[in-house]
């Protein structure tokens with residue numbers, strides 16, 4: 482899941498030679514009023530003020546000699562309890578804080594659709610997510626250099642930045658007694674994102690769940706710190722929340738903008754406006770993103786803001802590709818029937834989308850003594866040998882390998898991927914990682930919800 486979070490996040494459209502810096506400049510502000518911005522110039526325009534957009538805005542605007550504009554479709558909702566109180570997880574879904582995307586009907590779910598939650602507000606999905614501080618397995622990051630030939634995508638390199646983002650608050654002895662475990666060497670302490678164990682950590686039920694996981698999945702060990710890059714095991718995880726009693730969400734907005742980028746006169750955040758297109762200039766057969774079209778609502782008049790250096794796309798994994806397609810970058814077979822003229826042929830744009838599958842099972846426990854207020858933090862990450870048993874895992878491995886080519890063709894025929902032949906090695910690397918490297922294959926998150934009196938699992 483973490484791979485999905487990082488990789489598609491930031492697409493630098495085009496790096497151009499530095500043009501003279503803008504003559505206009507503004508105080509750092511968050512505004513929904515675009516009147517002064519129409520036709521203005523910024524060095525960098527970031528489309529989307531979610532996790533990626535606000536992180537990039539905070540880092541780029543550290544240099545006072547450049548101007549940065551973030552355009553965010555949603556509004557600033559950091560004072561809404563559905564946003565700042567992570568214990569209300571889920572209450573923002575299917576509300577005005579969520580785009581409420583639906584999948585196409587799924588044949589193998591009797592034609593039913595699936596909801597794809599995506600946050601529509603400053604902070605994006607980073608303002609409504611579960612706030613779990615987890616990382617993917619090191620062995621999976623380390624597949625990226627193998628597949629791309631670029632060493633800079635290794636876990637070790639990624640982890641430098643993950644550590645730099647983090648401000649870890651070590652658990653109190655009382656939290657350790659409830660199962661909080663950590664090893665300081667796997668945490669950063671100087672970054673803006675507050676990472677803390679739940680003050681209202683559930684005790685008995687979570688310790689029972691950890692114990693039950695170990696007896697159910699043979700060989701599942703207690704993982705002392707899932708932030709190490711070793712994920713397989715059962716553990717308790719910290720959350721992106723402030724360490725004080727309020728346990729406010731440490732969101733992309735509160736961590737990267739509020740307090741931190743406050744005194745940045747060259748940073749402007751325009752909320753309540755969508756980027757609806759990128760305008761291109763061509764020079765020496767290179768395309769350069771020179772400005773963006775912006776619109777407040779479907780009935781309002783679009784206007785232009787100029788990007789003297791770069792346009793960065795940070796609209797999330799669903800909407801960044803859509804914006805590229807609206808701007809003429811994609812598969813001609815998709816764009817032409819829609820009357821979009823093709824600026825650059827890139828058949829993979831809008832494909833290769835993988836959502837994290839999720840099922841939730843809840844039930845009423847025999848005793849409603851929850852001993853805590855949450856958020857819940859016990860997770861088991863068994864591997865396939867533990868879930869299936871060694872014999873069935875071995876059999877499934879061979880069956881899966883035998884079906885890879887056909888599966889890749891099925892994905893290409895359905896339009897899910899651009900090129901089956903190129904995709905087989907990617908699938909093979911994932912399958913070998915799960916079966917041979919015995920990497921964690923399932924996330925079993927133990928949910929405990931005092932407000933509904935239920936316990937359960939998300940998996």
Ligand SMILES: Cc1cc2nc3c(=O)[nH]c(=O)nc-3n(C[C@H](O)[C@H](O)[C@H](O)COP(=O)(O)OP(=O)(O)OC[C@H]3O[C@@H](n4cnc5c(N)ncnc54)[C@H](O)[C@@H]3O)c2cc1C
Pocket residue numbers: 485486487489490528529530531532533534552553554555598599600601602603604605606607608609610611612613614615754755756757795796797798800801804
């Ligand atoms: C339900 C849920 C639970 C999750 N739980 C966790 C968790 O516990 N821990 C964890 O680490 N991660 C979790 N994640 C994942 C994490 O939140 C995302 O990976 C992360 O937010 C992705 O960052 P992003 O910048 O790509 O997109 P986002 O944060 O979604 O930001 C995209 C932004 O772009 C804006 N936008 C879109 N289109 C336009 C446009 N055309 N013009 C202007 N603005 C636009 C959107 O309004 C949004 O604010 C969860 C995600 C979801 C959906």
Ligand SMILES: *[C@@H]1O[C@H](CO)[C@@H](O)[C@H](O)[C@H]1NC(C)=O
Pocket residue numbers: 559560561565725727729
């Ligand atoms: C927690 O967030 C709320 C809403 O933004 C805010 O009013 C309150 O001051 C915050 N508490 C702390 C300690 O920051």
Ligand SMILES: *[C@@H]1O[C@H](CO)[C@@H](O)[C@H](O)[C@H]1NC(C)=O
Pocket residue numbers: 688689692
């Ligand atoms: C875990 O389970 C074992 C065996 O069922 C039991 O002996 C032990 O007391 C349990 N530990 C906890 C912390 O519940």
Ligand SMILES: CC(=O)N[C@H]1CO[C@H](CO)[C@@H](O)[C@@H]1O
Pocket residue numbers: 502503505506507545546547548746747
């Ligand atoms: C590029 C740009 O807009 N720079 C401005 C940043 O803010 C300072 C202080 O207001 C101005 O002097 C710069 O011109």
